[in-house]
Amino acid sequence: VTAKQELPMDNSRLALFTEPPSWALEKRRLTLEACKDYEILWHGEKTWVLPIRNPHDNTLWGWQEKVEGERVFKNRPAGVTKSRTLFGAHELTPELAIVVESPLDAARIRSVGIKGAVAAFGAQVSESQIKLLRYSDIVIVALDNPKVDAAGKKACESFLVSARKMGITARFFNYASTGIKDVGDKVNIVTG
Numbered sequence: 001v002t003a004k005q006e007l008p009m010d011n012s013r014l015a016l017f018t019e020p021p022s023w024a025l026e027k028r029r030l031t032l033e034a035c036k037d038y039e040i041l042w043h044g045e046k047t048w049v050l051p052i053r054n055p056h057d058n059t060l061w062g063w064q065e066k067v068e069g070e071r072v073f074k075n076r077p078a079g080v081t082k083s084r085t086l087f088g089a090h091e092l093t094p095e096l097a098i099v100v101e102s103p104l105d106a107a108r109i110r111s112v113g114i115k116g117a118v119a120a121f122g123a124q125v126s127e128s129q130i131k132l133l134r135y136s137d138i139v140i141v142a143l144d145n146p147k148v149d150a151a152g153k154k155a156c157e158s159f160l161v162s163a164r165k166m167g168i169t170a171r172f173f174n175y176a177s178t179g180i181k182d183v184g185d186k187v188n189i190v191t192g
Contacts, residue, residue: 009060009077017041017049024048024068028184034110038088038103050103052080052121055089055132064103064121083126086133087119097136098173099125101143101155105184109142123151130162139163142173144182152182 020035020042030040041049046068052061052075062080066073075082086092087103088110096116100106101123109117116136120129123143133139141159144152156172163170173183 009062011060013060014039014041014049014051014063017043020048027068028104028108029111030104030107031111034107037091037110038107040103040107048104050087052082052087053085053089055085058090061085066104082121083124084128086129087121089118089132092116092118092132092136094136096138096140097133098140098142099133099159100183101152102182102184105142105182108184123155125155125159125162127162127166130159130166130168133163134166134168139168139170140173141170142183145175145178145180147175148179149181 018041019032020030020040024042024046025032025035035041039051041051043049043065048066048068050064050066052063053059054061062076064073064075064082086099088106091106091110093116098106098109098114098117100109100117100119101121103119103121106117106119118132120126120143125143141156143155143159146153146156160170
């Protein structure tokens, strides 16, 4: 008996998925155009598909599946290293980088017309991910609100230490007294 052979990881693997349905886009306040920019896809009845790509040549390493309305995440293939890339790295601009935790929050920012949003696939931003931000003049850190989320606070503090070591000047998103957890919860990112 031979072991099951793995299929090669390439873009053809994403052909199994579809565009996100309108109800899911509306719920998250995402535009279909933003989802296309970030290659966000859909699987089954309630699962977002978020590509994980090499930040240098855009080859597909895998994807993350996120079940809508639940805190369920699965990485395909299991063990894919997300800490060496940023979701949406191809969206970085020389002028601006906005770092968020969730890929869907990056798409939310793009949905209001702002380019340059990327996601770390979670609260902790690795040094490899921070290095990818060196080429943007302005780096805005919009991780989860440190006033209401302990992981967000820890991540912001860690980001600041690493960014300073690398000579990156970071600005931090001001949630003021909104009480919201992340930028994806903000109704109008631009005006408040």
